[in-house]
Amino acid sequence: MTVEELAEFCDKAQSAGIVEIALTEHLFRFEQVKPILGSYFRRFPERPMRTLMEQYWHDHAKADLDHYVEVVQEAKQAGLPVILGLEVDYYEDEMDAVSRLLDGYPFDVLLGSIHWIADWPFDHISDPTVVAEWNQIGIEPAWEAYTRSLEELSATRAVDVLAHPDLIKIMGYRSTRSNELHARMAEAAAKAGIAAEVSSAGWRKPVNEVYPSPDLLSEFAQRQVAITTASDSHGNEHVGFQVREVRRYINDHGYQKLRGFRGRQAYDVELSSEP
Template structure:
């Protein structure tokens, strides 16, 4: 209560896209926003270091396509406001041979058509990939489609709150963005940065 006039605290959830298990308690929760993320291809938790070996057992172009197919399905569901870490699949630096913009094209159109924003997520700088999510190439595609952005540090501890905000805004500006969005009661608000 002491800071309620100075700090506007918003509540949001990051919810996995698991098409066979959508918990209505989460999807219908009274929150300011929902971030939809893909962390699994079938039952493979691809961002878990414990399962990194699976990358060597699969065709990289195929898993990247499956990943963006899941992003597309998630966007078309209409449940979420924001796409979290759009190219999380690059976490351990396993990249597709095909052009990522071609692989992601349908997913990006679905994101645009759903009215979702894409998160510029700083967590990749703390991971083996050592870069922001999404890549500059994907962010350029988002900009060309007029998909709004939001910023996230993906903080799992207090010290990471606001992590790499400067780098994230610099990337956004390089691509052409000058505004980001936030949400209150699932209504979009614009902010210049």
């Protein structure tokens, strides 16, 4: 990643009417997390899925966190409208250690996400063995485990925003108890005082629905959980993806403000009247 590439992201964002973007690389892409989390998946019983997960994790833990932070700081100094963020996955029992590492860096915002349940990376939907695991685990237990992880992550208060809060719907498999589970997700965010992300990435997935679903966004709105917006672009391609649809969607749910962050301090931004 270079400042020039970031400038291109910003150009694209600004032409879509977006005034600021948060750069949120994944925590597990950095070599600095290996001493803390490098053997995390060993706690689960040995099986092919665990080997696959461990392999994936280690294949990605190669970037340098200091370098990432420096490039984003440089971009800020060059006047680009970016903030320094990170997407932090949930690691049971290890979030204090993660927070200690991250406290040494000047992050503006930390997103929190659930991308795997135990050793099952359920959103790796291009891998047939990962998708086949739905038959082993079952839809209801998967939703329950996901919801519990989201509650636990929220309770740690290690993050500021819940990214794609109902990612577990990615394949379009829905729980019959979604009302109850959505209420629990919203309650967890409200109790911890953290925001929820509205992400257009769901429209690019088999479920073909924005994160969070209308029902879950209503639960957030009812509890006055603040929101952020995201396209979850990996590279320039999807910067500002479906931004008008997102704008309409949040307006329809009564949201007139977005949450912003500087140095992990939250503040509210009024949405302009013109989408």
